[in-house]
Amino acid sequence: MTFFVLAAVTVSFSRFSGGLAMVWVANALLAGRLVVTPERLWRPWLASCGIASALATGLFGLGWFAAIPMAIVNVAEAVAAGLLMRRISIAFWPDDTLEWIAGYYIGIGLIIPLASGGVATLVATFTSNVDSIDNFTHWIIGHSLGLMACLPVFRFIYWRASRGRSFLPSAQTWQTAVMVLGSFALLTAGVFVFDMRPLLVFPLLFLVVGAAVLDEAMIAAMPVLLIAIGGTMTALGLGPIAQMDFAFGDRIQFFQLYVGITVLAGLPVSCERSRRIAEIQRMQERLQRLEGLEPSRF
Template identity: 55%
Template structure:
Protein backbone atom coordinates (compact mmCIF):
# COMPACT_ATOMS: atom_id res chain seq x y z
CA UNK A 1 0.00 0.00 0.00
CA UNK A 2 1.83 3.07 -1.29
CA UNK A 3 0.19 5.63 1.02
CA UNK A 4 1.02 3.58 4.11
CA UNK A 5 4.70 3.34 3.21
CA UNK A 6 4.78 7.04 2.35
CA UNK A 7 3.45 7.94 5.79
CA UNK A 8 6.05 5.70 7.44
CA UNK A 9 9.07 6.89 5.40
CA UNK A 10 11.44 9.59 6.79
CA UNK A 11 9.73 12.37 4.83
CA UNK A 12 6.25 11.32 5.97
CA UNK A 13 7.27 11.03 9.61
CA UNK A 14 9.13 14.37 9.48
CA UNK A 15 6.09 16.14 8.03
CA UNK A 16 3.87 14.57 10.69
CA UNK A 17 6.34 15.60 13.38
CA UNK A 18 6.37 19.16 12.03
CA UNK A 19 2.56 19.33 12.02
CA UNK A 20 2.28 18.03 15.59
CA UNK A 21 5.11 20.20 16.90
CA UNK A 22 3.82 23.31 15.13
CA UNK A 23 0.33 22.77 16.53
CA UNK A 24 1.74 22.35 20.05
CA UNK A 25 3.93 25.45 20.04
CA UNK A 26 1.23 27.53 18.34
CA UNK A 27 -1.82 26.60 20.42
CA UNK A 28 -0.42 25.14 23.67
CA UNK A 29 2.05 27.82 24.86
CA UNK A 30 -0.53 29.62 26.98
CA UNK A 31 1.98 31.24 29.35
CA UNK A 32 4.73 32.02 26.85
CA UNK A 33 6.87 29.14 28.09
CA UNK A 34 7.18 25.58 26.81
CA UNK A 35 4.20 23.85 25.21
CA UNK A 36 1.77 22.36 27.71
CA UNK A 37 0.70 19.60 25.28
CA UNK A 38 3.25 17.52 23.35
CA UNK A 39 2.52 14.48 21.15
CA UNK A 40 5.36 14.64 18.60
CA UNK A 41 7.82 12.60 20.69
CA UNK A 42 5.31 9.76 21.04
CA UNK A 43 4.77 9.77 17.27
CA UNK A 44 8.49 9.59 16.45
CA UNK A 45 9.17 6.96 19.11
CA UNK A 46 6.28 4.88 17.75
CA UNK A 47 7.95 4.84 14.33
CA UNK A 48 11.45 4.12 15.65
CA UNK A 49 10.18 1.05 17.49
CA UNK A 50 9.70 -0.73 14.17
CA UNK A 51 13.14 0.07 12.76
CA UNK A 52 16.59 -1.38 13.48
CA UNK A 53 18.57 1.16 15.50
CA UNK A 54 21.28 1.49 12.84
CA UNK A 55 18.60 2.80 10.43
CA UNK A 56 17.26 5.52 12.71
CA UNK A 57 19.37 8.38 11.35
CA UNK A 58 17.10 9.62 8.49
CA UNK A 59 14.06 9.69 10.77
CA UNK A 60 15.97 11.40 13.59
CA UNK A 61 17.56 14.04 11.35
CA UNK A 62 14.31 14.80 9.52
CA UNK A 63 12.36 15.14 12.76
CA UNK A 64 15.09 17.29 14.30
CA UNK A 65 14.85 19.69 11.36
CA UNK A 66 11.05 19.69 11.71
CA UNK A 67 11.32 20.43 15.44
CA UNK A 68 13.77 23.28 14.88
CA UNK A 69 11.56 24.83 12.20
CA UNK A 70 8.46 24.65 14.40
CA UNK A 71 10.29 26.21 17.35
CA UNK A 72 11.93 28.89 15.21
CA UNK A 73 8.77 29.90 13.36
CA UNK A 74 6.12 29.67 16.07
CA UNK A 75 7.82 28.79 19.35
CA UNK A 76 10.66 30.29 21.37
CA UNK A 77 12.53 31.50 18.31
CA UNK A 78 15.65 30.52 16.40
CA UNK A 79 18.08 30.92 19.30
CA UNK A 80 16.56 27.93 21.12
CA UNK A 81 15.47 25.99 18.03
CA UNK A 82 18.48 23.68 17.71
CA UNK A 83 19.01 22.92 21.45
CA UNK A 84 15.32 22.14 21.97
CA UNK A 85 15.27 20.02 18.80
CA UNK A 86 18.15 17.94 20.15
CA UNK A 87 16.35 17.50 23.47
CA UNK A 88 13.09 16.51 21.80
CA UNK A 89 14.78 13.96 19.54
CA UNK A 90 16.72 12.56 22.50
CA UNK A 91 13.42 12.13 24.32
CA UNK A 92 11.82 10.18 21.47
CA UNK A 93 14.88 8.00 20.87
CA UNK A 94 15.22 7.25 24.60
CA UNK A 95 11.58 6.22 24.82
CA UNK A 96 12.04 3.87 21.86
CA UNK A 97 15.21 2.33 23.32
CA UNK A 98 13.59 1.74 26.72
CA UNK A 99 10.49 0.22 25.08
CA UNK A 100 12.70 -2.23 23.22
CA UNK A 101 14.68 -3.17 26.32
CA UNK A 102 11.64 -3.80 28.51
CA UNK A 103 9.89 -5.70 25.72
CA UNK A 104 12.92 -7.95 25.30
CA UNK A 105 13.07 -8.52 29.06
CA UNK A 106 9.40 -9.00 29.92
CA UNK A 107 7.16 -9.51 26.88
CA UNK A 108 4.91 -11.49 26.54
CA UNK A 109 4.98 -13.55 29.72
CA UNK A 110 5.46 -10.80 32.33
CA UNK A 111 3.02 -8.14 31.16
CA UNK A 112 2.60 -6.47 34.57
CA UNK A 113 6.36 -5.99 34.83
CA UNK A 114 6.35 -4.57 31.30
CA UNK A 115 3.58 -2.11 32.14
CA UNK A 116 5.33 -0.99 35.35
CA UNK A 117 8.59 -0.50 33.45
CA UNK A 118 6.76 1.48 30.77
CA UNK A 119 5.29 3.81 33.39
CA UNK A 120 8.54 4.29 35.32
CA UNK A 121 11.07 4.27 32.49
CA UNK A 122 9.25 6.01 29.63
CA UNK A 123 6.43 8.02 31.21
CA UNK A 124 8.38 9.27 34.25
CA UNK A 125 12.16 9.09 33.81
CA UNK A 126 12.48 10.25 30.19
CA UNK A 127 10.33 13.42 30.63
CA UNK A 128 12.19 14.23 33.86
CA UNK A 129 15.53 14.23 32.02
CA UNK A 130 14.30 16.04 28.92
CA UNK A 131 12.30 18.48 31.05
CA UNK A 132 15.35 19.43 33.10
CA UNK A 133 17.34 20.05 29.92
CA UNK A 134 14.51 21.97 28.23
CA UNK A 135 13.79 24.19 31.23
CA UNK A 136 17.50 24.92 31.65
CA UNK A 137 17.78 25.85 27.97
CA UNK A 138 14.81 28.23 28.20
CA UNK A 139 16.32 29.81 31.33
CA UNK A 140 19.78 30.30 29.82
CA UNK A 141 18.60 31.75 26.50
CA UNK A 142 15.43 33.64 27.45
CA UNK A 143 15.60 33.89 31.26
CA UNK A 144 12.39 31.87 31.53
CA UNK A 145 11.38 30.54 34.99
CA UNK A 146 12.94 27.11 35.46
CA UNK A 147 10.40 25.52 37.80
CA UNK A 148 7.35 26.61 35.80
CA UNK A 149 8.74 25.35 32.49
CA UNK A 150 10.03 22.17 34.12
CA UNK A 151 6.57 21.41 35.53
CA UNK A 152 4.75 22.16 32.27
CA UNK A 153 7.23 20.14 30.22
CA UNK A 154 6.96 17.08 32.47
CA UNK A 155 3.17 17.11 32.46
CA UNK A 156 2.79 17.72 28.71
CA UNK A 157 5.47 15.30 27.55
CA UNK A 158 4.76 12.60 30.13
CA UNK A 159 1.04 12.52 29.41
CA UNK A 160 1.72 12.65 25.67
CA UNK A 161 3.94 9.56 25.86
CA UNK A 162 1.51 7.71 28.11
CA UNK A 163 -1.58 8.43 26.04
CA UNK A 164 -0.16 8.29 22.52
CA UNK A 165 2.91 6.03 22.35
CA UNK A 166 0.92 2.75 22.45
CA UNK A 167 -1.36 4.16 19.75
CA UNK A 168 1.48 5.19 17.45
CA UNK A 169 3.26 1.89 18.10
CA UNK A 170 0.29 0.05 16.65
CA UNK A 171 -0.23 2.51 13.79
CA UNK A 172 3.37 2.42 12.56
CA UNK A 173 3.54 -1.31 13.09
CA UNK A 174 0.92 -1.55 10.34
CA UNK A 175 2.09 1.34 8.14
CA UNK A 176 5.70 0.14 8.18
CA UNK A 177 4.56 -3.12 6.59
CA UNK A 178 2.51 -1.31 3.97
CA UNK A 179 -0.82 -2.10 5.66
CA UNK A 180 -3.63 0.13 6.83
CA UNK A 181 -4.05 0.57 10.58
CA UNK A 182 -7.83 0.55 10.14
CA UNK A 183 -9.76 -2.64 10.94
CA UNK A 184 -9.82 -5.23 8.12
CA UNK A 185 -12.89 -5.64 5.95
CA UNK A 186 -14.20 -8.72 7.73
CA UNK A 187 -14.14 -6.75 11.00
CA UNK A 188 -15.97 -3.68 9.67
CA UNK A 189 -19.47 -4.49 11.04
CA UNK A 190 -18.07 -5.06 14.53
CA UNK A 191 -15.80 -2.01 14.28
CA UNK A 192 -18.65 0.19 13.05
CA UNK A 193 -20.82 -0.81 15.99
CA UNK A 194 -18.08 -0.39 18.62
CA UNK A 195 -16.64 2.85 17.23
CA UNK A 196 -20.05 4.36 16.45
CA UNK A 197 -21.29 3.73 19.98
CA UNK A 198 -18.08 5.21 21.43
CA UNK A 199 -18.42 8.35 19.29
CA UNK A 200 -22.04 8.74 20.44
CA UNK A 201 -21.06 8.34 24.10
CA UNK A 202 -18.11 10.73 23.83
CA UNK A 203 -20.02 13.45 21.97
CA UNK A 204 -22.85 13.22 24.49
CA UNK A 205 -20.48 13.45 27.47
CA UNK A 206 -18.60 16.46 26.07
CA UNK A 207 -21.78 18.21 24.99
CA UNK A 208 -22.95 18.36 28.61
CA UNK A 209 -21.45 20.12 31.63
CA UNK A 210 -21.74 17.18 34.03
CA UNK A 211 -18.24 16.11 35.09
CA UNK A 212 -19.45 12.81 36.53
CA UNK A 213 -20.25 11.66 32.98
CA UNK A 214 -16.52 11.63 32.13
CA UNK A 215 -16.36 8.16 33.64
CA UNK A 216 -18.42 6.63 30.82
CA UNK A 217 -15.84 6.92 27.97
CA UNK A 218 -13.24 5.57 30.40
CA UNK A 219 -15.37 2.54 31.33
CA UNK A 220 -16.25 1.94 27.67
CA UNK A 221 -12.58 1.92 26.65
CA UNK A 222 -11.58 -0.33 29.54
CA UNK A 223 -14.24 -2.90 28.61
CA UNK A 224 -13.09 -2.78 24.98
CA UNK A 225 -9.47 -3.29 26.09
CA UNK A 226 -10.48 -6.61 27.62
CA UNK A 227 -12.66 -7.77 24.74
CA UNK A 228 -11.70 -6.11 21.43
CA UNK A 229 -8.67 -6.57 19.12
CA UNK A 230 -6.05 -3.86 18.77
CA UNK A 231 -7.32 -2.79 15.34
CA UNK A 232 -10.52 -1.54 16.97
CA UNK A 233 -9.16 -0.51 20.36
CA UNK A 234 -6.51 1.79 18.86
CA UNK A 235 -9.16 3.97 17.25
CA UNK A 236 -10.88 4.78 20.54
CA UNK A 237 -8.17 6.92 22.25
CA UNK A 238 -7.66 8.78 18.96
CA UNK A 239 -11.37 9.58 18.75
CA UNK A 240 -11.43 10.55 22.43
CA UNK A 241 -8.56 13.00 21.89
CA UNK A 242 -10.08 14.46 18.74
CA UNK A 243 -13.65 14.82 19.95
CA UNK A 244 -12.90 15.77 23.55
CA UNK A 245 -9.95 17.99 22.66
CA UNK A 246 -11.80 19.99 20.02
CA UNK A 247 -14.88 20.46 22.19
CA UNK A 248 -12.82 21.42 25.23
CA UNK A 249 -10.74 23.89 23.22
CA UNK A 250 -13.93 25.40 21.79
CA UNK A 251 -15.32 25.93 25.29
CA UNK A 252 -17.83 23.08 25.46
CA UNK A 253 -18.11 20.16 27.85
CA UNK A 254 -17.44 19.42 31.53
CA UNK A 255 -13.72 20.23 31.42
CA UNK A 256 -14.21 23.53 29.59
CA UNK A 257 -16.66 24.56 32.32
CA UNK A 258 -13.94 24.39 34.98
CA UNK A 259 -12.88 27.72 36.45
CA UNK A 260 -9.30 27.33 35.25
CA UNK A 261 -7.12 28.85 32.55
CA UNK A 262 -7.29 27.28 29.09
CA UNK A 263 -3.83 25.76 29.51
CA UNK A 264 -4.77 24.07 32.77
CA UNK A 265 -8.02 22.80 31.26
CA UNK A 266 -6.23 21.25 28.29
CA UNK A 267 -3.65 19.65 30.54
CA UNK A 268 -6.46 18.25 32.68
CA UNK A 269 -8.05 16.85 29.53
CA UNK A 270 -4.69 15.34 28.57
CA UNK A 271 -4.49 13.84 32.06
CA UNK A 272 -7.99 12.41 31.60
CA UNK A 273 -7.00 10.73 28.33
CA UNK A 274 -3.76 9.45 29.89
CA UNK A 275 -5.61 7.95 32.87
CA UNK A 276 -8.00 6.26 30.45
CA UNK A 277 -5.09 4.69 28.56
CA UNK A 278 -3.33 3.95 31.85
CA UNK A 279 -6.37 1.97 32.99
CA UNK A 280 -6.88 0.12 29.72
CA UNK A 281 -3.24 -0.69 28.86
CA UNK A 282 -2.70 -3.53 31.39
CA UNK A 283 -5.90 -5.23 30.22
CA UNK A 284 -4.89 -4.95 26.57
CA UNK A 285 -1.40 -6.31 27.34
CA UNK A 286 -2.88 -9.26 29.22
CA UNK A 287 -5.29 -9.93 26.35
CA UNK A 288 -2.42 -9.81 23.83
CA UNK A 289 -0.47 -12.25 25.99
CA UNK A 290 -3.37 -14.70 26.06
CA UNK A 291 -3.88 -14.45 22.30
CA UNK A 292 -0.19 -15.26 21.73
CA UNK A 293 -0.34 -18.19 24.14
CA UNK A 294 -3.49 -19.53 22.42
CA UNK A 295 -1.81 -19.32 19.01
CA UNK A 296 1.25 -21.19 20.28
CA UNK A 297 -0.94 -23.80 21.89
CA UNK A 298 -2.86 -24.35 18.64
CA UNK A 299 0.40 -24.54 16.68
CA UNK A 300 1.77 -27.09 19.16
CA UNK A 301 -1.40 -29.19 18.97
CA UNK A 302 -1.26 -29.11 15.17
CA UNK A 303 2.40 -30.18 15.29
CA UNK A 304 1.61 -33.09 17.60
CA UNK A 305 -1.33 -34.13 15.43
CA UNK A 306 0.93 -34.17 12.36
CA UNK A 307 3.46 -36.40 14.16
CA UNK A 308 0.87 -38.91 15.33
CA UNK A 309 1.33 -42.22 13.50
CA UNK A 310 -1.50 -43.26 11.25
CA UNK A 311 -3.81 -45.92 12.70
Protein backbone atom coordinates in the same frame (compact mmCIF):
# COMPACT_ATOMS: atom_id res chain seq x y z
CA MET B 1 6.15 16.45 7.63
CA THR B 2 3.76 14.90 10.14
CA PHE B 3 6.22 15.56 12.96
CA PHE B 4 6.48 19.22 11.92
CA VAL B 5 2.69 19.62 11.74
CA LEU B 6 2.19 18.11 15.20
CA ALA B 7 5.06 20.14 16.66
CA ALA B 8 3.97 23.39 15.04
CA VAL B 9 0.33 23.02 16.08
CA THR B 10 1.11 22.13 19.70
CA VAL B 11 3.80 24.79 20.06
CA SER B 12 1.68 27.57 18.57
CA PHE B 13 -1.43 26.49 20.49
CA SER B 14 -0.23 25.37 23.91
CA ARG B 15 2.40 27.93 24.97
CA PHE B 16 -0.21 29.50 27.24
CA SER B 17 2.31 30.97 29.67
CA GLY B 18 4.84 32.03 27.03
CA GLY B 19 7.33 29.33 27.97
CA LEU B 20 7.45 25.65 27.05
CA ALA B 21 4.49 24.01 25.37
CA MET B 22 2.00 22.43 27.73
CA VAL B 23 0.90 19.78 25.20
CA TRP B 24 3.34 17.66 23.19
CA VAL B 25 2.71 14.51 21.12
CA ALA B 26 5.29 14.82 18.31
CA ASN B 27 7.92 12.84 20.23
CA ALA B 28 5.46 9.96 20.61
CA LEU B 29 5.15 9.91 16.81
CA LEU B 30 8.93 9.66 16.33
CA ALA B 31 9.33 7.11 19.14
CA GLY B 32 6.58 4.96 17.63
CA ARG B 33 8.39 4.99 14.31
CA LEU B 34 11.72 4.09 15.91
CA VAL B 35 10.24 1.15 17.81
CA VAL B 36 9.39 -0.69 14.58
CA THR B 37 12.44 0.45 12.58
CA PRO B 38 15.85 -1.30 12.76
CA GLU B 39 18.33 0.90 14.61
CA ARG B 40 20.69 1.06 11.62
CA LEU B 41 17.93 2.90 9.71
CA TRP B 42 17.20 5.51 12.36
CA ARG B 43 19.49 8.27 11.09
CA PRO B 44 17.20 9.72 8.35
CA TRP B 45 14.26 9.81 10.75
CA LEU B 46 16.29 11.50 13.48
CA ALA B 47 17.70 14.09 11.09
CA SER B 48 14.36 14.97 9.47
CA CYS B 49 12.50 15.17 12.79
CA GLY B 50 15.33 17.19 14.34
CA ILE B 51 15.05 19.74 11.52
CA ALA B 52 11.27 19.79 11.88
CA SER B 53 11.56 20.36 15.63
CA ALA B 54 14.03 23.21 15.13
CA LEU B 55 11.76 24.87 12.57
CA ALA B 56 8.72 24.57 14.84
CA THR B 57 10.63 26.06 17.79
CA GLY B 58 12.15 28.84 15.70
CA LEU B 59 8.94 29.83 13.93
CA PHE B 60 6.34 29.31 16.65
CA GLY B 61 8.13 28.67 19.95
CA LEU B 62 11.04 30.04 21.94
CA GLY B 63 12.87 31.42 18.91
CA TRP B 64 15.88 30.50 16.81
CA PHE B 65 18.34 30.76 19.69
CA ALA B 66 16.63 27.80 21.37
CA ALA B 67 15.75 25.92 18.17
CA ILE B 68 18.78 23.62 17.90
CA PRO B 69 19.07 22.81 21.65
CA MET B 70 15.35 22.03 21.86
CA ALA B 71 15.56 19.87 18.74
CA ILE B 72 18.37 17.86 20.33
CA VAL B 73 16.36 17.42 23.53
CA ASN B 74 13.22 16.35 21.66
CA VAL B 75 15.04 13.87 19.43
CA ALA B 76 16.98 12.48 22.40
CA GLU B 77 13.73 11.99 24.33
CA ALA B 78 12.13 10.14 21.42
CA VAL B 79 15.23 7.98 20.97
CA ALA B 80 15.25 7.09 24.68
CA ALA B 81 11.54 6.22 24.60
CA GLY B 82 11.95 4.14 21.44
CA LEU B 83 14.97 2.26 22.81
CA LEU B 84 13.31 1.58 26.14
CA MET B 85 10.11 0.33 24.53
CA ARG B 86 12.12 -1.97 22.27
CA ARG B 87 14.11 -3.32 25.24
CA ILE B 88 11.15 -4.00 27.50
CA SER B 89 9.24 -5.55 24.61
CA ILE B 90 12.12 -7.93 23.85
CA ALA B 91 12.57 -8.77 27.53
CA PHE B 92 8.95 -9.06 28.67
CA TRP B 93 6.43 -9.08 25.80
CA PRO B 94 4.05 -10.87 25.69
CA ASP B 95 4.68 -13.30 28.56
CA ASP B 96 5.46 -10.84 31.37
CA THR B 97 2.94 -8.08 30.80
CA LEU B 98 3.12 -6.78 34.38
CA GLU B 99 6.85 -6.14 34.04
CA TRP B 100 6.30 -4.58 30.61
CA ILE B 101 3.67 -2.20 31.98
CA ALA B 102 5.86 -1.27 34.97
CA GLY B 103 8.78 -0.48 32.65
CA TYR B 104 6.50 1.51 30.39
CA TYR B 105 4.98 3.58 33.18
CA ILE B 106 8.17 4.23 35.15
CA GLY B 107 10.64 4.54 32.28
CA ILE B 108 8.68 6.23 29.52
CA GLY B 109 6.11 8.00 31.69
CA LEU B 110 8.43 9.27 34.42
CA ILE B 111 12.20 8.91 34.09
CA ILE B 112 12.64 9.99 30.46
CA PRO B 113 10.43 13.14 30.73
CA LEU B 114 12.18 14.08 34.00
CA ALA B 115 15.59 13.86 32.37
CA SER B 116 14.63 15.69 29.19
CA GLY B 117 12.61 18.23 31.17
CA GLY B 118 15.63 19.22 33.23
CA VAL B 119 17.66 20.02 30.11
CA ALA B 120 14.75 21.74 28.36
CA THR B 121 14.12 23.91 31.41
CA LEU B 122 17.72 25.10 31.34
CA VAL B 123 17.31 26.09 27.69
CA ALA B 124 13.99 27.83 28.38
CA THR B 125 15.48 29.73 31.34
CA PHE B 126 17.73 31.67 28.95
CA THR B 127 15.10 32.21 26.26
CA SER B 128 11.89 33.06 28.14
CA ASN B 129 10.77 35.03 31.15
CA VAL B 130 8.64 32.19 32.55
CA ASP B 131 9.52 30.76 35.95
CA SER B 132 11.72 27.65 35.73
CA ILE B 133 9.40 25.61 37.94
CA ASP B 134 6.45 26.40 35.67
CA ASN B 135 8.44 25.45 32.57
CA PHE B 136 9.60 22.21 34.16
CA THR B 137 6.06 21.33 35.29
CA HIS B 138 4.58 22.09 31.88
CA TRP B 139 7.20 19.95 30.15
CA ILE B 140 6.78 17.00 32.50
CA ILE B 141 3.00 16.92 32.21
CA GLY B 142 2.89 17.56 28.45
CA HIS B 143 5.64 15.17 27.44
CA SER B 144 4.89 12.42 29.94
CA LEU B 145 1.21 12.24 29.07
CA GLY B 146 1.93 12.70 25.37
CA LEU B 147 4.27 9.71 25.35
CA MET B 148 2.15 7.44 27.52
CA ALA B 149 -1.14 8.20 25.79
CA CYS B 150 -0.03 8.40 22.16
CA LEU B 151 3.02 6.13 21.84
CA PRO B 152 0.94 2.90 21.82
CA VAL B 153 -1.26 4.35 19.06
CA PHE B 154 1.65 5.45 16.85
CA ARG B 155 3.54 2.19 17.47
CA PHE B 156 0.50 0.22 16.35
CA ILE B 157 0.07 2.32 13.20
CA TYR B 158 3.74 2.03 12.18
CA TRP B 159 3.88 -1.66 13.13
CA ARG B 160 0.97 -2.40 10.82
CA ALA B 161 2.46 -0.22 8.05
CA SER B 162 5.87 -1.91 8.32
CA ARG B 163 4.18 -5.23 7.55
CA GLY B 164 2.15 -3.89 4.65
CA ARG B 165 -1.08 -4.02 6.57
CA SER B 166 -3.63 -1.28 7.11
CA PHE B 167 -4.06 0.10 10.60
CA LEU B 168 -7.80 0.32 9.92
CA PRO B 169 -10.15 -2.49 11.01
CA SER B 170 -10.27 -5.45 8.65
CA ALA B 171 -13.07 -5.91 6.15
CA GLN B 172 -14.48 -8.76 8.22
CA THR B 173 -14.89 -6.50 11.26
CA TRP B 174 -15.80 -3.30 9.45
CA GLN B 175 -19.47 -3.32 10.41
CA THR B 176 -18.60 -4.02 14.05
CA ALA B 177 -15.97 -1.27 13.97
CA VAL B 178 -18.44 1.29 12.61
CA MET B 179 -20.97 0.37 15.28
CA VAL B 180 -18.45 0.35 18.16
CA LEU B 181 -16.49 3.45 17.17
CA GLY B 182 -19.66 5.31 16.22
CA SER B 183 -21.10 4.54 19.65
CA PHE B 184 -17.90 5.69 21.32
CA ALA B 185 -17.90 8.93 19.31
CA LEU B 186 -21.53 9.64 20.21
CA LEU B 187 -20.87 8.84 23.86
CA THR B 188 -17.83 11.13 23.94
CA ALA B 189 -19.72 13.96 22.24
CA GLY B 190 -22.59 13.55 24.70
CA VAL B 191 -20.27 13.61 27.70
CA PHE B 192 -18.55 16.79 26.51
CA VAL B 193 -21.80 18.58 25.80
CA PHE B 194 -22.93 18.62 29.42
CA ASP B 195 -21.20 20.26 32.38
CA MET B 196 -21.34 17.09 34.49
CA ARG B 197 -17.89 15.84 35.53
CA PRO B 198 -19.05 12.38 36.72
CA LEU B 199 -19.94 11.59 33.10
CA LEU B 200 -16.22 11.57 32.24
CA VAL B 201 -16.01 8.05 33.62
CA PHE B 202 -18.09 6.59 30.78
CA PRO B 203 -15.58 6.99 27.90
CA LEU B 204 -12.95 5.53 30.23
CA LEU B 205 -15.11 2.50 31.04
CA PHE B 206 -15.99 2.06 27.38
CA LEU B 207 -12.31 1.91 26.43
CA VAL B 208 -11.41 -0.45 29.28
CA VAL B 209 -14.21 -2.88 28.41
CA GLY B 210 -13.36 -2.58 24.73
CA ALA B 211 -9.72 -3.40 25.43
CA ALA B 212 -10.84 -6.78 26.77
CA VAL B 213 -12.87 -7.85 23.74
CA LEU B 214 -11.96 -5.76 20.66
CA ASP B 215 -9.07 -6.03 18.24
CA GLU B 216 -6.13 -3.61 18.31
CA ALA B 217 -7.34 -1.47 15.39
CA MET B 218 -10.52 -0.44 17.19
CA ILE B 219 -8.74 0.05 20.51
CA ALA B 220 -6.12 2.29 18.88
CA ALA B 221 -8.83 4.43 17.26
CA MET B 222 -10.59 5.23 20.54
CA PRO B 223 -7.95 7.60 22.01
CA VAL B 224 -7.81 9.39 18.65
CA LEU B 225 -11.56 9.94 18.73
CA LEU B 226 -11.40 11.02 22.37
CA ILE B 227 -8.70 13.60 21.61
CA ALA B 228 -10.39 14.83 18.44
CA ILE B 229 -13.88 15.19 19.93
CA GLY B 230 -13.19 15.92 23.59
CA GLY B 231 -10.16 18.09 22.94
CA THR B 232 -11.92 20.20 20.34
CA MET B 233 -14.98 20.73 22.53
CA THR B 234 -12.83 21.56 25.56
CA ALA B 235 -10.84 24.10 23.54
CA LEU B 236 -14.14 25.64 22.39
CA GLY B 237 -15.28 26.02 25.99
CA LEU B 238 -17.75 23.13 26.05
CA GLY B 239 -17.99 20.25 28.46
CA PRO B 240 -17.16 19.50 32.07
CA ILE B 241 -13.41 20.21 31.86
CA ALA B 242 -13.86 23.56 30.10
CA GLN B 243 -16.09 24.77 32.94
CA MET B 244 -13.49 24.15 35.66
CA ASP B 245 -12.29 27.18 37.57
CA PHE B 246 -8.76 26.98 36.18
CA ALA B 247 -6.75 28.93 33.66
CA PHE B 248 -7.29 27.85 30.06
CA GLY B 249 -3.87 26.20 29.84
CA ASP B 250 -4.48 24.23 33.03
CA ARG B 251 -7.81 23.01 31.67
CA ILE B 252 -6.12 21.77 28.50
CA GLN B 253 -3.51 19.94 30.54
CA PHE B 254 -6.23 18.45 32.71
CA PHE B 255 -7.89 17.12 29.56
CA GLN B 256 -4.54 15.67 28.53
CA LEU B 257 -4.30 14.06 31.96
CA TYR B 258 -7.79 12.62 31.49
CA VAL B 259 -6.82 11.12 28.12
CA GLY B 260 -3.63 9.71 29.63
CA ILE B 261 -5.51 8.07 32.52
CA THR B 262 -8.08 6.65 30.10
CA VAL B 263 -5.39 5.08 27.91
CA LEU B 264 -3.41 3.80 30.88
CA ALA B 265 -6.53 2.23 32.37
CA GLY B 266 -7.13 0.21 29.23
CA LEU B 267 -3.48 -0.64 28.54
CA PRO B 268 -3.09 -3.42 31.15
CA VAL B 269 -6.31 -5.06 29.95
CA SER B 270 -5.17 -4.93 26.33
CA CYS B 271 -1.74 -6.31 27.26
CA GLU B 272 -3.24 -9.21 29.19
CA ARG B 273 -5.56 -10.00 26.29
CA SER B 274 -2.56 -10.06 23.91
CA ARG B 275 -0.68 -12.37 26.29
CA ARG B 276 -3.57 -14.81 26.45
CA ILE B 277 -4.01 -14.81 22.68
CA ALA B 278 -0.28 -15.52 22.23
CA GLU B 279 -0.48 -18.31 24.82
CA ILE B 280 -3.48 -19.91 23.09
CA GLN B 281 -1.65 -19.77 19.74
CA ARG B 282 1.40 -21.48 21.24
CA MET B 283 -0.79 -24.20 22.73
CA GLN B 284 -2.46 -24.78 19.37
CA GLU B 285 0.93 -25.04 17.66
CA ARG B 286 2.10 -27.58 20.25
CA LEU B 287 -1.03 -29.65 19.77
CA GLN B 288 -0.51 -29.65 16.02
CA ARG B 289 3.08 -30.81 16.44
CA LEU B 290 2.03 -33.55 18.84
CA GLU B 291 -0.67 -34.72 16.44
CA GLY B 292 1.91 -34.83 13.67
CA LEU B 293 4.18 -37.04 15.81
CA GLU B 294 1.47 -39.60 16.60
CA PRO B 295 1.98 -42.86 14.67
CA SER B 296 -0.66 -43.77 12.14
CA ARG B 297 -3.08 -46.51 13.18
CA PHE B 298 -3.70 -47.66 9.64
